[in-house]
Amino acid sequence: QKEVEQDPGPLSVPEGAIVSLNCTYSNSAFQYFMWYRQYSRKGPELLMYTYSSGNKEDGRFTAQVDKSSKYISLFIRDSQPSDSATYLCAMSALTGGGADGLTFGKGTHLIIQP
Amino acid sequence: DTGVSQNPRHKITKRGQNVTFRCDPISEHNRLYWYRQTLGQGPEFLTYFQNEAQLEKSRLLSDRFSAERPKGSFSTLEIQRTEQGDSAMYLCASSFPGGPSDEQFFGPGTRLTVL
Numbered sequence: 001q002k003e004v005e006q007d008p009g010p011l012s013v014p015e016g017a018i019v020s021l022n023c024t025y026s027n028s029a030f031q032y033f034m035w036y037r038q039y040s041r042k043g044p045e046l047l048m049y050t051y052s053s054g055n056k057e058d059g060r061f062t063a064q065v066d067k068s069s070k071y072i073s074l075f076i077r078d079s080q081p082s083d084s085a086t087y088l089c090a091m092s093a094l095t096g097g098g099a100d101g102l103t104f105g106k107g108t109h110l111i112i113q114p
Numbered sequence: 115d116t117g118v119s120q121n122p123r124h125k126i127t128k129r130g131q132n133v134t135f136r137c138d139p140i141s142e143h144n145r146l147y148w149y150r151q152t153l154g155q156g157p158e159f160l161t162y163f164q165n166e167a168q169l170e171k172s173r174l175l176s177d178r179f180s181a182e183r184p185k186g187s188f189s190t191l192e193i194q195r196t197e198q199g200d201s202a203m204y205l206c207a208s209s210f211p212g213g214p215s216d217e218q219f220f221g222p223g224t225r226l227t228v229l
Contacts (some may be wrong), residue, residue: 101170
């Protein structure tokens with residue numbers, strides 16, 4: 001079993017829909033949780049960074065962390081075709097990854113249909 | 115452009131050849147990471163530098179791989195005697211702990227194809 005599980009998709013939704021992306025993890029030491037967006041043939045770009053359990057909102061994006069269930073989510077409201085990309089969850093035990101780097105999920109390929 | 119840069123962007127080589135990639139981090143960032151990403155997978159951590167010191171290496175980093183960061187600025191990743199299984203995107207990231215955030219900023223990656 002991998003430390004971080006993420007459904008690779010593809011996930012296809014119509015423009016304007018609410019998108020829900022999820023990851024589960026097994027390492028209870030993880031305290032820092034991130035969502036990155038990666039366009040084809042580009043490097044990952046940070047969207048959300050949260051510490052421990054709770055919710056964080058930034059514009060159309062909301063990140064949720066439930067440490068008791070080892071489950072994190074990213075919600076995208078009013079989805080746009082430009083949101084079409086691969087979304088990677090990442091996590092670490094130390095702030096910023098520390099010496100161990102970040103542990104990523106496989107990424108979910110999201111397609112927003114115009 | 116003040117982001118992380120990587121060169122070359124693409125590299126095609128024959129099995130058995132040596133290749134070297136370069137990463138230039140954001141100038142004030144003292145932490146530098148290398149990751150490898152294969153098709154359909156997320157990035158996997160390879161190694162970590164704090165300034166010029168290589169402090170951590172993943173078990174993924176076989177003896178054929180070596181990384182350096184002389185003077186704590188740019189970094190190089192060399193793969194000796196390349197194998198077809200080395201074909202992947204090699205990503206570099208940098209960060210500055212204690213700054214506005216501990217975010218790792220990623221470069222565009224170097225895509226390696228081993229024939």
